[in-house]
Amino acid sequence: xxxxxxxxxxxxxxxxxxxxxxxxxxxxxxxxxxxxxxxxxxxxxxxxxxxxxxxxxxxxxxxxxxxxxxxxxxxxxxxxxxxxxxxxxxxxxxxxxxxxxxxxxxxxxxxxxxxxxxxxxxxxxxxxxxxxxxxxxxxxxxxxxxxxxxxxxxxxxxxxxxxxxxxxxxxxxxxxxxxxxxxxxxxxxxxxxxxxxxxxxxxxxxxxxxxxxxxxxxxxxxxxxxxxxxxxxxxxxxxxxxxxxxxxxxxxxxxxxxxxxxxxxxxxxxxxxxxxxxxxxxxxxxxxxxxxxxxxxxxxxxxxxxxxxxxxxxxxxxxxxxxxxxxxxxxxxxxxxxxxxxxxxxxxxxxxxxxxxxxxxxxxxxxxxxxxxxxxxxxxxxxxxxxxxxxxxxxxxxxxxxxxxxxxxxxxxxxxxxxxxxxxxxxxxxxxxxxxxxxxxxxxxxxxxxxxxxxxxxxxx
Amino acid sequence: xxxxxxxxxxxxxxxxxxxxxxxxxxxxxxxxxxxxxxxxxxxxxxxxxxxxxxxxxxxxxxxxxxxxxxxxxxxxxxxxxxxxxxxxxxxxxxxxx
Numbered sequence: 001x002x003x004x005x006x007x008x009x010x011x012x013x014x015x016x017x018x019x020x021x022x023x024x025x026x027x028x029x030x031x032x033x034x035x036x037x038x039x040x041x042x043x044x045x046x047x048x049x050x051x052x053x054x055x056x057x058x059x060x061x062x063x064x065x066x067x068x069x070x071x072x073x074x075x076x077x078x079x080x081x082x083x084x085x086x087x088x089x090x091x092x093x094x095x096x097x098x099x100x101x102x103x104x105x106x107x108x109x110x111x112x113x114x115x116x117x118x119x120x121x122x123x124x125x126x127x128x129x130x131x132x133x134x135x136x137x138x139x140x141x142x143x144x145x146x147x148x149x150x151x152x153x154x155x156x157x158x159x160x161x162x163x164x165x166x167x168x169x170x171x172x173x174x175x176x177x178x179x180x181x182x183x184x185x186x187x188x189x190x191x192x193x194x195x196x197x198x199x200x201x202x203x204x205x206x207x208x209x210x211x212x213x214x215x216x217x218x219x220x221x222x223x224x225x226x227x228x229x230x231x232x233x234x235x236x237x238x239x240x241x242x243x244x245x246x247x248x249x250x251x252x253x254x255x256x257x258x259x260x261x262x263x264x265x266x267x268x269x270x271x272x273x274x275x276x277x278x279x280x281x282x283x284x285x286x287x288x289x290x291x292x293x294x295x296x297x298x299x300x301x302x303x304x305x306x307x308x309x310x311x312x313x314x315x316x317x318x319x320x321x322x323x324x325x326x327x328x329x330x331x332x333x334x335x336x337x338x339x340x341x342x343x344x345x346x347x348x349x350x351x352x353x354x355x356x357x358x359x360x361x362x363x364x365x366x367x368x369x370x371x372x373x374x375x376x377x378x379x380x381x382x383x384x385x386x387x388x389x390x391x392x393x394x395x396x397x398x399x400x401x402x403x404x405x406x407x408x409x410x411x412x413x414x415x416x417x418x419x420x421x422x423x424x425x426x427x428x429x430x431x432x433x434x435x436x437x438x439x440x441x442x443x444x445x446x447x448x449x450x451x452x453x454x455x456x457x458x459x460x461x
Numbered sequence: 462x463x464x465x466x467x468x469x470x471x472x473x474x475x476x477x478x479x480x481x482x483x484x485x486x487x488x489x490x491x492x493x494x495x496x497x498x499x500x501x502x503x504x505x506x507x508x509x510x511x512x513x514x515x516x517x518x519x520x521x522x523x524x525x526x527x528x529x530x531x532x533x534x535x536x537x538x539x540x541x542x543x544x545x546x547x548x549x550x551x552x553x554x555x556x557x558x
Contacts (some may be wrong), residue, residue, distance in 0.1 A: 026484065358504070358505060387509060387530060388531060388532055389508060389509050389512070389530055390505055390506065390509050393513065406521075409476070411480065413475050414477075414480070415481070417480055426506075428509045428510045431514040433548075
Protein backbone atom coordinates (compact mmCIF):
# COMPACT_ATOMS: atom_id res chain seq x y z
CA UNK A 1 0.00 0.00 0.00
CA UNK A 2 1.24 3.47 -0.77
CA UNK A 3 2.58 5.20 2.33
CA UNK A 4 1.86 8.78 1.35
CA UNK A 5 -1.88 8.47 0.76
CA UNK A 6 -2.63 10.86 3.64
CA UNK A 7 -0.30 13.47 2.18
CA UNK A 8 -1.60 13.13 -1.35
CA UNK A 9 -5.16 13.46 -0.04
CA UNK A 10 -4.18 16.83 1.42
CA UNK A 11 -2.73 17.95 -1.91
CA UNK A 12 -6.02 17.02 -3.56
CA UNK A 13 -7.90 19.33 -1.16
CA UNK A 14 -5.91 22.38 -2.33
CA UNK A 15 -5.25 21.85 -6.05
CA UNK A 16 -4.90 25.52 -6.92
CA UNK A 17 -2.71 26.41 -3.95
CA UNK A 18 0.95 27.15 -4.78
CA UNK A 19 3.30 24.61 -3.20
CA UNK A 20 6.54 26.11 -4.45
CA UNK A 21 7.96 29.22 -6.01
CA UNK A 22 10.98 28.26 -8.03
CA UNK A 23 12.91 30.67 -10.26
CA UNK A 24 10.13 33.13 -9.44
CA UNK A 25 7.46 30.90 -11.00
CA UNK A 26 4.60 29.38 -8.96
CA UNK A 27 3.85 25.62 -9.08
CA UNK A 28 0.54 24.33 -7.70
CA UNK A 29 -0.37 21.25 -5.69
CA UNK A 30 -2.29 20.07 -8.74
CA UNK A 31 0.91 20.29 -10.78
CA UNK A 32 2.78 18.40 -8.03
CA UNK A 33 0.19 15.60 -8.05
CA UNK A 34 0.46 15.19 -11.81
CA UNK A 35 4.27 15.22 -11.67
CA UNK A 36 4.32 12.53 -9.00
CA UNK A 37 2.15 10.41 -11.31
CA UNK A 38 4.50 11.12 -14.23
CA UNK A 39 7.49 9.97 -12.16
CA UNK A 40 5.60 6.85 -11.09
CA UNK A 41 5.07 5.96 -14.75
CA UNK A 42 8.73 6.59 -15.46
CA UNK A 43 9.87 4.45 -12.51
CA UNK A 44 7.48 1.66 -13.59
CA UNK A 45 8.92 1.82 -17.07
CA UNK A 46 12.46 1.55 -15.70
CA UNK A 47 11.29 -1.34 -13.48
CA UNK A 48 12.81 0.28 -10.43
CA UNK A 49 11.69 -2.00 -7.60
CA UNK A 50 10.69 -1.06 -4.03
CA UNK A 51 13.55 -1.50 -1.59
CA UNK A 52 16.14 -0.13 -4.04
CA UNK A 53 18.74 2.37 -2.82
CA UNK A 54 18.23 5.42 -5.03
CA UNK A 55 20.36 8.58 -5.16
CA UNK A 56 18.78 11.82 -6.33
CA UNK A 57 20.99 14.65 -7.46
CA UNK A 58 19.88 18.02 -8.66
CA UNK A 59 18.83 21.50 -7.67
CA UNK A 60 16.03 21.98 -5.12
CA UNK A 61 13.26 22.19 -7.73
CA UNK A 62 9.57 21.27 -7.99
CA UNK A 63 10.51 18.31 -10.18
CA UNK A 64 12.95 16.99 -7.58
CA UNK A 65 10.28 17.31 -4.88
CA UNK A 66 7.84 15.29 -7.04
CA UNK A 67 10.52 12.66 -7.60
CA UNK A 68 11.33 12.50 -3.90
CA UNK A 69 7.66 11.90 -3.04
CA UNK A 70 7.27 9.28 -5.78
CA UNK A 71 10.31 7.44 -4.42
CA UNK A 72 9.07 7.55 -0.81
CA UNK A 73 5.73 6.20 -1.97
CA UNK A 74 7.56 3.46 -3.81
CA UNK A 75 9.26 2.50 -0.54
CA UNK A 76 12.79 2.99 -1.76
CA UNK A 77 15.83 4.05 0.28
CA UNK A 78 16.61 7.64 -0.71
CA UNK A 79 20.02 9.24 -0.87
CA UNK A 80 19.71 12.97 -1.65
CA UNK A 81 22.96 14.39 -3.05
CA UNK A 82 23.67 18.01 -3.96
CA UNK A 83 26.25 19.79 -6.07
CA UNK A 84 28.10 20.89 -2.93
CA UNK A 85 29.22 17.33 -2.25
CA UNK A 86 30.16 16.58 -5.86
CA UNK A 87 33.75 15.86 -4.77
CA UNK A 88 32.47 13.10 -2.49
CA UNK A 89 30.02 11.61 -4.97
CA UNK A 90 31.92 8.36 -5.45
CA UNK A 91 32.60 7.91 -1.74
CA UNK A 92 28.99 8.63 -0.73
CA UNK A 93 27.42 6.38 -3.36
CA UNK A 94 29.69 3.55 -2.24
CA UNK A 95 28.97 3.99 1.46
CA UNK A 96 25.22 4.13 0.78
CA UNK A 97 25.48 1.23 -1.72
CA UNK A 98 23.50 3.21 -4.26
CA UNK A 99 21.83 1.00 -6.90
CA UNK A 100 20.09 3.64 -8.97
CA UNK A 101 20.81 7.29 -9.51
CA UNK A 102 18.41 9.85 -10.93
CA UNK A 103 20.04 13.16 -11.75
CA UNK A 104 18.46 16.32 -13.02
CA UNK A 105 20.45 18.94 -14.90
CA UNK A 106 19.92 22.70 -14.94
CA UNK A 107 17.18 22.30 -17.57
CA UNK A 108 15.35 19.71 -15.48
CA UNK A 109 16.34 16.93 -17.90
CA UNK A 110 16.62 13.71 -15.98
CA UNK A 111 18.99 10.82 -16.40
CA UNK A 112 18.51 7.44 -14.81
CA UNK A 113 21.56 5.29 -14.16
CA UNK A 114 21.59 1.77 -12.80
CA UNK A 115 24.62 0.50 -10.85
CA UNK A 116 25.41 -3.18 -10.67
CA UNK A 117 25.54 -3.45 -6.89
CA UNK A 118 23.89 -5.48 -4.13
CA UNK A 119 23.14 -4.14 -0.68
CA UNK A 120 25.33 -5.76 1.98
CA UNK A 121 24.92 -3.42 4.92
CA UNK A 122 22.93 -5.19 7.63
CA UNK A 123 21.10 -2.04 8.74
CA UNK A 124 19.94 -1.25 5.21
CA UNK A 125 18.97 -4.85 4.59
CA UNK A 126 16.97 -4.86 7.81
CA UNK A 127 15.08 -1.76 6.74
CA UNK A 128 14.40 -3.12 3.26
CA UNK A 129 13.00 -6.29 4.84
CA UNK A 130 10.38 -4.25 6.73
CA UNK A 131 9.17 -2.77 3.46
CA UNK A 132 9.42 0.80 4.76
CA UNK A 133 11.02 3.64 2.80
CA UNK A 134 14.35 4.98 4.02
CA UNK A 135 16.55 8.04 3.94
CA UNK A 136 20.34 8.24 4.08
CA UNK A 137 21.84 11.58 5.13
CA UNK A 138 25.53 12.41 5.30
CA UNK A 139 26.82 14.61 8.10
CA UNK A 140 28.54 17.73 6.80
CA UNK A 141 31.89 16.64 8.12
CA UNK A 142 32.37 19.77 10.21
CA UNK A 143 33.26 17.54 13.12
CA UNK A 144 35.23 14.85 11.32
CA UNK A 145 34.68 12.33 8.56
CA UNK A 146 31.20 12.26 7.02
CA UNK A 147 28.93 9.71 8.63
CA UNK A 148 25.96 8.20 6.82
CA UNK A 149 22.79 8.15 8.96
CA UNK A 150 20.08 5.69 7.90
CA UNK A 151 16.52 6.65 8.80
CA UNK A 152 13.23 4.86 8.44
CA UNK A 153 11.25 7.46 6.49
CA UNK A 154 8.00 6.34 8.13
CA UNK A 155 9.38 7.48 11.49
CA UNK A 156 10.26 10.91 10.12
CA UNK A 157 6.86 11.32 8.47
CA UNK A 158 4.84 10.42 11.54
CA UNK A 159 5.15 13.76 13.30
CA UNK A 160 3.80 15.65 10.29
CA UNK A 161 0.40 13.98 10.37
CA UNK A 162 -1.26 16.35 12.87
CA UNK A 163 -2.33 19.45 10.96
CA UNK A 164 -0.63 22.69 11.88
CA UNK A 165 -0.70 26.21 10.63
CA UNK A 166 1.38 26.70 7.53
CA UNK A 167 3.01 29.83 6.27
CA UNK A 168 4.98 30.95 3.21
CA UNK A 169 8.46 29.69 3.98
CA UNK A 170 11.72 30.54 2.31
CA UNK A 171 14.29 27.82 2.53
CA UNK A 172 17.89 27.43 1.62
CA UNK A 173 18.69 24.29 3.49
CA UNK A 174 18.79 21.64 0.80
CA UNK A 175 17.27 18.18 0.72
CA UNK A 176 20.51 16.48 1.78
CA UNK A 177 20.10 18.08 5.21
CA UNK A 178 17.71 17.01 7.97
CA UNK A 179 16.61 20.64 8.34
CA UNK A 180 15.81 20.88 4.63
CA UNK A 181 13.81 17.65 4.72
CA UNK A 182 12.02 18.81 7.85
CA UNK A 183 11.01 22.16 6.32
CA UNK A 184 9.81 20.49 3.13
CA UNK A 185 7.68 17.92 4.95
CA UNK A 186 6.25 20.52 7.33
CA UNK A 187 5.19 22.81 4.49
CA UNK A 188 3.81 20.04 2.27
CA UNK A 189 1.85 18.36 5.06
CA UNK A 190 0.10 21.67 5.75
CA UNK A 191 -0.24 22.54 2.05
CA UNK A 192 1.87 25.63 2.50
CA UNK A 193 4.26 27.27 0.07
CA UNK A 194 8.03 27.00 -0.21
CA UNK A 195 10.02 29.80 -1.77
CA UNK A 196 13.43 28.83 -3.11
CA UNK A 197 16.26 31.19 -4.03
CA UNK A 198 19.04 30.67 -6.56
CA UNK A 199 21.59 32.46 -4.41
CA UNK A 200 21.86 32.96 -0.67
CA UNK A 201 23.24 36.45 -0.79
CA UNK A 202 21.31 38.53 1.80
CA UNK A 203 20.01 40.92 -0.87
CA UNK A 204 18.72 38.08 -3.01
CA UNK A 205 17.04 36.51 0.01
CA UNK A 206 15.50 39.80 1.20
CA UNK A 207 14.27 40.62 -2.28
CA UNK A 208 12.56 37.21 -2.49
CA UNK A 209 10.97 37.79 0.92
CA UNK A 210 9.56 41.11 -0.30
CA UNK A 211 8.32 39.84 -3.67
CA UNK A 212 6.69 36.65 -2.44
CA UNK A 213 5.50 37.98 0.92
CA UNK A 214 7.48 35.33 2.80
CA UNK A 215 6.39 34.75 6.39
CA UNK A 216 8.96 32.31 7.76
CA UNK A 217 12.71 32.27 7.27
CA UNK A 218 14.49 29.21 8.68
CA UNK A 219 18.19 30.00 8.76
CA UNK A 220 21.46 29.96 10.69
CA UNK A 221 23.20 32.52 12.93
CA UNK A 222 25.92 32.88 10.29
CA UNK A 223 23.39 33.98 7.68
CA UNK A 224 21.74 36.37 10.14
CA UNK A 225 25.11 37.90 10.84
CA UNK A 226 25.63 38.41 7.10
CA UNK A 227 22.17 39.95 6.91
CA UNK A 228 23.03 42.46 9.63
CA UNK A 229 26.39 43.34 8.08
CA UNK A 230 24.99 43.78 4.60
CA UNK A 231 22.11 45.94 5.89
CA UNK A 232 20.03 44.27 3.17
CA UNK A 233 17.00 44.61 5.48
CA UNK A 234 17.07 48.36 4.79
CA UNK A 235 16.76 47.91 1.06
CA UNK A 236 13.78 45.55 0.97
CA UNK A 237 10.30 45.42 2.46
CA UNK A 238 10.38 42.67 5.06
CA UNK A 239 7.00 43.52 6.59
CA UNK A 240 5.52 40.12 5.62
CA UNK A 241 8.05 38.31 7.82
CA UNK A 242 6.53 36.84 10.97
CA UNK A 243 9.14 34.41 12.17
CA UNK A 244 12.83 33.73 11.79
CA UNK A 245 14.10 30.41 13.05
CA UNK A 246 17.77 29.84 13.69
CA UNK A 247 19.73 26.73 14.52
CA UNK A 248 22.58 24.39 13.54
CA UNK A 249 25.17 26.36 15.57
CA UNK A 250 25.25 28.56 18.68
CA UNK A 251 23.80 32.03 18.23
CA UNK A 252 25.99 34.89 19.47
CA UNK A 253 23.93 36.79 22.05
CA UNK A 254 24.79 40.16 20.46
CA UNK A 255 23.66 39.07 16.99
CA UNK A 256 20.29 38.06 18.47
CA UNK A 257 19.89 41.34 20.35
CA UNK A 258 20.70 43.42 17.28
CA UNK A 259 18.38 41.41 15.08
CA UNK A 260 15.57 41.80 17.58
CA UNK A 261 16.14 45.57 17.74
CA UNK A 262 16.03 45.82 13.94
CA UNK A 263 13.07 43.48 13.43
CA UNK A 264 11.04 43.93 16.64
CA UNK A 265 7.85 42.46 15.18
CA UNK A 266 9.44 39.25 13.99
CA UNK A 267 9.37 36.29 16.35
CA UNK A 268 12.89 34.88 16.69
CA UNK A 269 12.78 31.20 17.46
CA UNK A 270 15.63 28.83 18.10
CA UNK A 271 15.40 25.36 16.60
CA UNK A 272 17.30 22.25 17.54
CA UNK A 273 17.89 19.12 15.56
CA UNK A 274 20.45 16.57 14.51
CA UNK A 275 20.77 14.45 11.40
CA UNK A 276 20.77 11.42 13.69
CA UNK A 277 17.52 12.23 15.52
CA UNK A 278 15.46 14.64 13.48
CA UNK A 279 14.24 18.09 14.47
CA UNK A 280 12.77 18.65 17.92
CA UNK A 281 9.91 20.98 18.69
CA UNK A 282 11.25 24.05 20.42
CA UNK A 283 10.13 27.25 22.08
CA UNK A 284 12.37 30.21 22.84
CA UNK A 285 11.65 32.03 26.10
CA UNK A 286 11.38 35.25 24.08
CA UNK A 287 12.64 36.73 20.82
CA UNK A 288 15.73 38.19 22.47
CA UNK A 289 16.53 35.15 24.60
CA UNK A 290 18.86 32.26 23.96
CA UNK A 291 16.99 30.16 26.53
CA UNK A 292 14.97 27.52 24.75
CA UNK A 293 12.73 24.61 25.63
CA UNK A 294 13.27 21.60 23.40
CA UNK A 295 11.51 18.27 23.14
CA UNK A 296 7.94 17.64 22.11
CA UNK A 297 6.06 14.50 21.20
CA UNK A 298 8.41 11.60 20.59
CA UNK A 299 11.50 13.19 22.18
CA UNK A 300 13.00 12.82 25.65
CA UNK A 301 15.84 14.99 26.95
CA UNK A 302 18.29 14.59 29.79
CA UNK A 303 21.28 16.63 30.95
CA UNK A 304 24.32 14.70 32.07
CA UNK A 305 27.48 16.50 33.22
CA UNK A 306 26.34 19.64 31.45
CA UNK A 307 25.83 17.83 28.15
CA UNK A 308 22.50 17.33 26.40
CA UNK A 309 21.38 13.74 25.79
CA UNK A 310 18.37 12.84 23.67
CA UNK A 311 16.17 9.88 22.96
CA UNK A 312 13.82 10.05 20.00
CA UNK A 313 11.19 7.86 18.47
CA UNK A 314 12.22 9.17 15.05
CA UNK A 315 15.91 8.42 15.64
CA UNK A 316 17.97 6.98 12.82
CA UNK A 317 18.47 3.22 12.71
CA UNK A 318 22.22 3.80 12.86
CA UNK A 319 25.27 4.85 10.88
CA UNK A 320 26.21 2.82 7.81
CA UNK A 321 29.91 3.49 8.29
CA UNK A 322 30.39 3.96 12.05
CA UNK A 323 29.48 2.19 15.30
CA UNK A 324 26.10 2.92 16.86
CA UNK A 325 26.21 6.13 18.91
CA UNK A 326 23.26 5.08 21.08
CA UNK A 327 23.68 3.62 24.56
CA UNK A 328 21.88 0.42 25.51
CA UNK A 329 18.75 2.39 26.43
CA UNK A 330 18.72 4.30 23.18
CA UNK A 331 20.08 7.61 24.48
CA UNK A 332 22.27 9.75 22.23
CA UNK A 333 24.96 12.11 23.48
CA UNK A 334 24.54 15.28 21.40
CA UNK A 335 27.96 16.60 22.37
CA UNK A 336 26.36 19.99 23.00
CA UNK A 337 27.24 21.68 26.28
CA UNK A 338 24.23 23.38 27.86
CA UNK A 339 23.26 25.51 30.83
CA UNK A 340 19.95 24.72 32.53
CA UNK A 341 17.31 27.00 34.01
CA UNK A 342 14.19 25.06 34.96
CA UNK A 343 12.63 23.76 31.76
CA UNK A 344 14.87 25.90 29.60
CA UNK A 345 18.35 25.23 28.29
CA UNK A 346 20.97 27.46 26.72
CA UNK A 347 23.25 25.87 24.15
CA UNK A 348 26.83 26.93 24.80
CA UNK A 349 28.52 25.08 21.97
CA UNK A 350 30.01 21.78 20.97
CA UNK A 351 31.93 20.18 23.78
CA UNK A 352 34.55 19.23 21.19
CA UNK A 353 35.00 22.91 20.28
CA UNK A 354 35.40 24.02 23.86
CA UNK A 355 38.76 25.68 24.45
CA UNK A 356 40.59 24.90 27.67
CA UNK A 357 42.89 27.75 28.67
CA UNK A 358 44.87 26.76 31.72
CA UNK A 359 41.93 24.74 33.05
CA UNK A 360 39.23 27.34 32.38
CA UNK A 361 36.61 26.82 29.70
CA UNK A 362 36.01 29.11 26.77
CA UNK A 363 33.15 28.66 24.31
CA UNK A 364 33.97 30.06 20.86
CA UNK A 365 30.48 31.56 20.40
CA UNK A 366 30.86 33.94 23.33
CA UNK A 367 34.17 35.35 22.08
CA UNK A 368 32.87 35.54 18.50
CA UNK A 369 29.85 37.48 19.72
CA UNK A 370 32.05 40.15 21.30
CA UNK A 371 34.49 40.46 18.39
CA UNK A 372 31.61 40.81 15.93
CA UNK A 373 30.67 44.07 17.64
CA UNK A 374 34.04 45.65 16.85
CA UNK A 375 34.14 48.24 14.11
CA UNK A 376 35.63 46.98 10.82
CA UNK A 377 35.05 43.31 11.72
CA UNK A 378 33.05 41.50 9.07
CA UNK A 379 33.24 37.94 10.37
CA UNK A 380 35.20 35.96 12.92
CA UNK A 381 35.82 32.35 13.83
CA UNK A 382 37.31 31.43 17.19
CA UNK A 383 39.19 28.17 17.71
CA UNK A 384 41.53 26.62 20.23
CA UNK A 385 45.18 25.96 19.51
CA UNK A 386 47.58 23.79 21.46
CA UNK A 387 50.06 25.74 23.54
CA UNK A 388 52.66 24.36 25.96
CA UNK A 389 52.16 27.16 28.48
CA UNK A 390 48.39 27.16 29.02
CA UNK A 391 47.41 23.90 27.32
CA UNK A 392 45.36 25.73 24.72
CA UNK A 393 45.03 29.32 23.65
CA UNK A 394 42.16 31.22 22.05
CA UNK A 395 42.82 32.04 18.40
CA UNK A 396 40.62 34.40 16.37
CA UNK A 397 40.50 34.29 12.57
CA UNK A 398 39.07 37.59 11.48
CA UNK A 399 37.67 38.91 8.20
CA UNK A 400 37.84 42.70 7.99
CA UNK A 401 35.81 45.13 5.90
CA UNK A 402 38.82 47.39 5.17
CA UNK A 403 42.47 46.32 5.31
CA UNK A 404 44.15 47.09 8.63
CA UNK A 405 47.62 46.49 10.03
CA UNK A 406 47.70 43.33 12.16
CA UNK A 407 49.50 45.04 15.04
CA UNK A 408 47.02 47.90 15.12
CA UNK A 409 44.09 45.57 14.94
CA UNK A 410 45.47 43.42 17.75
CA UNK A 411 45.89 46.46 20.00
CA UNK A 412 42.40 47.65 19.21
CA UNK A 413 40.96 44.20 19.82
CA UNK A 414 42.61 43.81 23.21
CA UNK A 415 41.39 47.24 24.28
CA UNK A 416 37.88 46.41 23.05
CA UNK A 417 37.76 43.06 24.84
CA UNK A 418 39.20 44.28 28.14
CA UNK A 419 35.86 45.24 29.70
CA UNK A 420 33.83 42.70 27.80
CA UNK A 421 35.62 39.38 28.29
CA UNK A 422 37.53 37.69 31.08
CA UNK A 423 41.25 37.92 30.32
CA UNK A 424 41.62 34.21 29.53
CA UNK A 425 38.90 34.52 26.88
CA UNK A 426 40.63 37.31 24.98
CA UNK A 427 42.26 35.83 21.86
CA UNK A 428 45.98 35.37 22.39
CA UNK A 429 46.53 35.12 18.67
CA UNK A 430 44.81 36.85 15.78
CA UNK A 431 44.94 35.89 12.14
CA UNK A 432 43.55 38.19 9.49
CA UNK A 433 42.00 36.07 6.75
CA UNK A 434 40.41 36.88 3.43
CA UNK A 435 38.40 33.80 2.54
CA UNK A 436 34.85 33.24 3.76
CA UNK A 437 34.70 31.14 6.93
CA UNK A 438 31.39 29.41 6.55
CA UNK A 439 30.17 26.34 4.72
CA UNK A 440 27.59 25.73 2.01
CA UNK A 441 25.11 25.28 4.80
CA UNK A 442 25.93 28.65 6.34
CA UNK A 443 27.62 27.13 9.28
CA UNK A 444 30.87 28.35 10.76
CA UNK A 445 33.90 26.25 9.93
CA UNK A 446 36.11 25.93 12.95
CA UNK A 447 38.42 23.31 11.52
CA UNK A 448 40.96 24.10 8.86
CA UNK A 449 38.97 24.23 5.69
CA UNK A 450 38.30 21.14 3.63
CA UNK A 451 37.63 22.75 0.28
CA UNK A 452 35.95 19.66 -1.13
CA UNK A 453 33.25 19.39 1.48
CA UNK A 454 32.92 22.88 2.74
CA UNK A 455 34.11 25.18 -0.01
CA UNK A 456 33.64 28.92 -0.04
CA UNK A 457 30.28 30.13 -1.12
CA UNK A 458 30.41 31.62 -4.55
CA UNK A 459 28.97 35.05 -4.89
CA UNK A 460 27.61 35.14 -1.39
CA UNK A 461 29.15 38.44 -0.44
CA UNK B 462 67.49 39.77 12.78
CA UNK B 463 70.09 40.32 15.52
CA UNK B 464 69.73 40.35 19.26
CA UNK B 465 69.28 44.08 19.69
CA UNK B 466 66.58 44.21 17.01
CA UNK B 467 64.81 41.41 18.82
CA UNK B 468 65.02 43.25 22.12
CA UNK B 469 63.41 46.28 20.45
CA UNK B 470 60.70 44.12 18.97
CA UNK B 471 59.99 42.44 22.31
CA UNK B 472 59.84 45.86 23.95
CA UNK B 473 57.29 47.09 21.39
CA UNK B 474 55.03 44.07 21.90
CA UNK B 475 55.45 44.29 25.65
CA UNK B 476 54.35 47.90 25.83
CA UNK B 477 51.36 47.08 23.60
CA UNK B 478 50.37 44.34 26.01
CA UNK B 479 50.76 46.55 29.05
CA UNK B 480 48.75 49.40 27.54
CA UNK B 481 45.98 48.85 30.10
CA UNK B 482 48.35 48.83 33.04
CA UNK B 483 49.92 52.33 33.26
CA UNK B 484 51.95 51.51 36.35
CA UNK B 485 53.78 48.63 34.72
CA UNK B 486 53.89 50.28 31.33
CA UNK B 487 55.74 53.24 32.88
CA UNK B 488 58.78 51.10 33.68
CA UNK B 489 61.51 51.30 31.06
CA UNK B 490 61.92 48.06 29.16
CA UNK B 491 65.50 46.89 29.00
CA UNK B 492 67.35 43.66 28.49
CA UNK B 493 67.11 42.77 32.16
CA UNK B 494 63.38 43.44 32.46
CA UNK B 495 61.82 40.39 34.10
CA UNK B 496 59.01 38.79 32.12
CA UNK B 497 57.62 35.75 33.90
CA UNK B 498 58.47 34.47 37.34
CA UNK B 499 59.56 36.40 40.43
CA UNK B 500 59.17 40.16 39.84
CA UNK B 501 57.95 39.42 36.32
CA UNK B 502 55.75 41.89 34.47
CA UNK B 503 53.49 39.25 33.00
CA UNK B 504 50.99 36.65 34.11
CA UNK B 505 50.82 33.41 32.14
CA UNK B 506 48.09 34.69 29.81
CA UNK B 507 50.05 37.77 28.87
CA UNK B 508 53.19 35.73 28.48
CA UNK B 509 51.39 33.53 25.98
CA UNK B 510 50.20 36.61 24.10
CA UNK B 511 53.67 38.15 24.05
CA UNK B 512 55.23 34.96 22.72
CA UNK B 513 52.57 34.54 20.03
CA UNK B 514 52.80 38.21 18.99
CA UNK B 515 56.56 37.96 18.76
CA UNK B 516 56.40 34.69 16.83
CA UNK B 517 53.96 36.20 14.35
CA UNK B 518 56.02 39.33 13.70
CA UNK B 519 59.35 37.51 13.45
CA UNK B 520 57.87 35.04 10.97
CA UNK B 521 56.24 37.83 9.02
CA UNK B 522 59.47 39.82 8.74
CA UNK B 523 61.81 36.94 7.99
CA UNK B 524 59.44 34.65 6.10
CA UNK B 525 60.26 31.90 8.61
CA UNK B 526 57.86 29.65 10.49
CA UNK B 527 59.50 29.28 13.87
CA UNK B 528 57.60 28.31 17.01
CA UNK B 529 58.82 29.95 20.18
CA UNK B 530 56.62 28.30 22.77
CA UNK B 531 57.07 24.59 22.22
CA UNK B 532 58.15 21.62 24.29
CA UNK B 533 61.79 22.47 23.66
CA UNK B 534 61.33 25.91 25.20
CA UNK B 535 59.52 24.38 28.13
CA UNK B 536 62.23 21.81 28.78
CA UNK B 537 65.17 24.26 28.87
CA UNK B 538 67.10 24.12 32.10
CA UNK B 539 66.56 27.85 32.53
CA UNK B 540 63.29 29.20 31.19
CA UNK B 541 63.74 31.40 28.12
CA UNK B 542 60.80 33.44 29.42
CA UNK B 543 62.66 34.88 32.45
CA UNK B 544 63.61 38.18 30.91
CA UNK B 545 63.59 40.21 27.72
CA UNK B 546 67.23 39.25 27.14
CA UNK B 547 66.75 35.52 27.69
CA UNK B 548 63.78 35.52 25.32
CA UNK B 549 65.82 37.35 22.67
CA UNK B 550 68.63 34.80 23.10
CA UNK B 551 66.21 31.94 22.71
CA UNK B 552 64.75 33.38 19.50
CA UNK B 553 68.25 33.98 18.04
CA UNK B 554 69.09 30.37 18.86
CA UNK B 555 65.84 29.08 17.35
CA UNK B 556 66.35 31.11 14.18
CA UNK B 557 69.86 29.69 13.84
CA UNK B 558 68.21 26.25 13.87
